[in-house]
Amino acid sequence: MSHTVPARVDGLPAVPLQRSAADCEPIPFVLTEAAELLPRRVPVVVRRQVVTVDCPPWCVAGHTEELVSLTDLCHEGESIALAAPTFSAGAPSSVRILSAYIAQYPFSSEAAPRLVLDANDDGECAELDEAAAVAFVDQLVAHGAGLRRMARVLGGLS
Numbered sequence: 001m002s003h004t005v006p007a008r009v010d011g012l013p014a015v016p017l018q019r020s021a022a023d024c025e026p027i028p029f030v031l032t033e034a035a036e037l038l039p040r041r042v043p044v045v046v047r048r049q050v051v052t053v054d055c056p057p058w059c060v061a062g063h064t065e066e067l068v069s070l071t072d073l074c075h076e077g078e079s080i081a082l083a084a085p086t087f088s089a090g091a092p093s094s095v096r097i098l099s100a101y102i103a104q105y106p107f108s109s110e111a112a113p114r115l116v117l118d119a120n121d122d123g124e125c126a127e128l129d130e131a132a133a134v135a136f137v138d139q140l141v142a143h144g145a146g147l148r149r150m151a152r153v154l155g156g157l158s
């Protein structure tokens, strides 16, 4: 008695054959897109000792400062701000408002990322967790809708 399964049994479809590598199209492989999503390993100096830490893809910090403690390590994202028109010294001007960036102290007791918001660009920042940030942005969008309604009224006033 043979223990070999025949490739074809009467009444049944043939056993599918595995394609060889030579028969297959190469799988598209783009390293950069996936690599951008991965944390990069960066050296950090803590009290003259070099340690390597994961740095998230959104972080733009150079991590070149010597740290007293690893809890001082801060990942920082790209900063954004809004240029709001103003009138200063008798001429139209603008001021930066609503500066914001993401920050995370991954080795501190509060390791979750925060939205750092500097409302009037004076260095006094609020750090918002996700719920607080979303709530603020909802208020900002509603405020923007109010500004838009006012702007549209201007056309009807002249």
Ligand SMILES: [Zn+2]
Residues within 6 Å of the ligand: 054, 055, 056, 059, 060, 061, 063, 074, 075, 076
């Ligand atoms: Zn970082």
